[in-house]
Amino acid sequence: MEPEITSTQDNQSKNAHFINGLTPRSRLFLQNHQAWLEQRVPALSYAFERMAEDFKGDMLEYEQIIRAKMERKLEKKRQKIIAFVRSDLEGQLDSLKATLDAIVADAKKYQWCDHCGKLAILNCCYNFSYCSGTCRLLDWYKHLEICDKYPRIEVKNEGESEKRV
DSSP states (O other): OOOOOOOHHHHHHHHHHHHHTSOHHHHHHHHHHHHHHHHHHHHHHHHHHHHHHHHHHHHHHHHHHHHHHHHHHHHHHHHHHHHHHHHHHHHHHHHHHHHHHHHHHHHHTSOBOTTTOSBOOEEOSTTOEESSHHHHHHHHHHHTTTOSSSOOEEEEETTEEEEEO
16 A cells, blocks of 8 residues: 655645644644744754754864874884885995995906006006006007106207107
8 A cells, every 4th residue: 555645735734624623722732832843943953053063073173183193103104114125225235335345356456457447467657557568558648747667858959848758
């Protein structure tokens, strides 16, 4: 059985019929009660609005509290990750420094050509070494000024002095 759909006029006529069937005292009580309810509507609406505003304010406050807690937790995790990565990178850096020191120590065992950078087999004076006679000749004019191994001969030519070997 489907519920009956009634219009507002039907409801009002039923209510009027119900009210007409009441005693005068009951009718007066019902009217007073209805007036009291109508007076309560604005107060209840106001209370509802206040509660809704308080709820929104509380929700914003809780959101800020939760956000602050999450940010603190996130910052702690960030610091832990940074510390872990830093220690890992420091370990890698120490390993690379040790490798570099070993490579440098190995390289210092040898002398290198001052002209091309290859392994040197010829020495000239104090700290100058060459890989071949060709590199020595190519570098000679730069090296000549400071070389102590070969004497410089000064020849005066028309008022100028020249250095020759």
